[in-house]
């Protein structure tokens with residue numbers, strides 16, 4: 019059904035570029051509108067889990083993923099002081115650590131190869147069924163408009179009205195430091211009311227740091243806000259193991275206020291569909307935002323290839339809503355585990371140590387529904 023179909027995609031992030039390639043591979047004529055004058059990325063890392071990697075491979079980007087992504091050996095949970103509590107083996111799973119710029123780069127190359135038109139410096143200021151208005155007043159028409167325009171989505175607003183998110187009283191710092199000889203593991207250090215995640219990137223030449231703190235002070239949602247590295251060091255001053263050494267090297271850091279958004283009530287209708295953060299922004303405690311975006315892309319493209327637009331959009335909503343809602347809720351719950359205090363923290367850490375002795379992968383099996391789900395094989 020997609021052959022020759024005109025499609026407008028708003029946003030050239032992970033969701034928009036992946037959707038552009040997927041739809042163009044089905045024969046659609048795809049134009050992507052991106053407000054930025056160039057495709058650039060805040061330097062940072064991403065974990066691509068097996069459910070997201072399956073989509074990249076099905077889109078024919080497996081070789082590029084293997085070249086850019088470091089295979090993860092393990093996820094290790096640590097006490098804030100540095101002691102390892104639980105090591106979960108990931109070596110048999112398709113779990114990759116990537117620089118965001120490398121993922122965007124491979125998706126942009128994939129979209130170009132599939133014949134997608136990318137128009138940079140195009141800010142969308144209005145969306146209605148079949149028509150998109152650009153800053154300056156020009157309009158573009160297409161029977162299908164896809165909103166891949168992130169947490170402040172115009173398309174989400176057109177479909178759902180404005181719903182104010184609420185500040186979770188948590189902030190995330192993100193930084194890159196030079197690489198070290200550390201293992202290809204995602205390491206999580208858990209303290210009361212805060213945690214820090216770190217993993218290597220680009221064959222170990224860089225190290226990614228994400229540090230989350232609960233606090234009252236408001237911070238904006240987005241990576242444009244820089245912060246003083248001393249604030250990050252002060253917030254994690256009580257942490258041990260390799261953390262002080264990593265933080266000592268931080269020279270440039272960005273701060274993101276973590277907000278909770280409901281999953282969009284209307285993910286698609288009237289010739290408009292939402293994918294990625296435009297549909298379901300999530301807290302980063304399960305590293306699933308980009309992975310969910312990739313799943314959305316595959317499901318939307320296969321629905322559109324099989325049905326007329328109204329039927330396809332209804333099928334997309336029916337398939338995606340329960341799963342993304344469950345993932346967003348699971349990410350919310352992870353914050354309570356990572357940031358536990360007092361007796362609850364002691365009990366959780368004891369349970370992690372016991373699991374590590376008896377069955378270290380048992381806690382991970384709780385997430386088989388997440389990582390083991392392959393949308394490219396699902397009926």
Ligand SMILES: Cc1cc2nc3c(=O)[nH]c(=O)nc-3n(C[C@H](O)[C@H](O)[C@H](O)COP(=O)(O)OP(=O)(O)OC[C@H]3O[C@@H](n4cnc5c(N)ncnc54)[C@H](O)[C@@H]3O)c2cc1C
Pocket residue numbers: 028029030031032033034051052053054063064065066140141142143166167168169170171172190192228274293294295296302305306307308309310311
């Ligand atoms: C601290 C942190 C760590 C994370 N770690 C992970 C991780 O390890 N794994 C993972 O899967 N996810 C992770 N995520 C989530 C992930 O980064 C996002 O879910 C993902 O980038 C969303 O991609 P997107 O394409 O939907 O949106 P975006 O990346 O926000 O892209 C939206 C695009 O639309 C453009 N745009 C917006 N408005 C307009 C407009 N009006 N006109 C034209 N263009 C417009 C923007 O310029 C942008 O290019 C993390 C997030 C945070 C905050």
